[in-house]
Amino acid sequence: MLSRGRYQGDGIGLVDDKGRVAIPAALRATLAANAPKADGKTGGTIIVGPHQNPATKCLIAYDTGYLDILAEQLDRREAAFTGPDGEFDYNIKRRAAAGEGVPFDGSGRFIMPAFPRFYAGIGEHAYFYGTLDYIEIWDPKTLIETDGMADNVKAAARFHMMQKGVAL
Template sequence: MLKRELDARTEMSRGPDGRIDYNIKRDLANGEAVPFDGSGRFIMPGFPRFHAGITGHAFFWGTFDYIEIWDPKTLVETPGLPPKMISAARFHCHEKGIAL
């Protein structure tokens, strides 16, 4: 499903000359295989942690068919995110004694 959506988005990126901007795929279609342990946990690989600025805690936000993983402080400081998402991050950090 995600590959099909990415292919459609890439096709729509054609410029005035008809050429496709393949940077869309370079930017969006990457990842690493991540093994899960017997409890369903995984260790987030180094580059995604570095890129997202996650140095300690991570906040997971699920929306049906995908999840977002954020550094909580970055999330609450990012303009334009849904207020409910920010409130949930603040709440869960507060519950765990994590200062933002």
């Protein structure tokens, strides 16, 4: 089995009125390496959906290869937390299965699916942050207002928005 690249890096993407946005270069390179197109052309598929944790109002995005890893993690969690009556909180899997695969081009542009974008409150700007296994996509203001978010992540979002001339 080939080793997967880890998602590290961050950046701001401008979201147009149709939901088109570009993945920052550092993250795009890992995404393309983890899920190369069979025909050798640039681009591929990114899966985008709400974060599994309902208290985390952002999206996660990942390559198709991460699906098997995610399914394995959820199967282990189900086995560990199935009650004596055989019942399990299936909402855990429902939240994780909410992703939608969309194509991205060689420049990393893709159309963010409408419902996930609505769910995360992403408007004109999307903040991308690599968390090793996947990419989080945030509305910058929501990220900064999120209790418990790491200070360095909040500072990075503020910095990138400041670079765009937007104060948060």
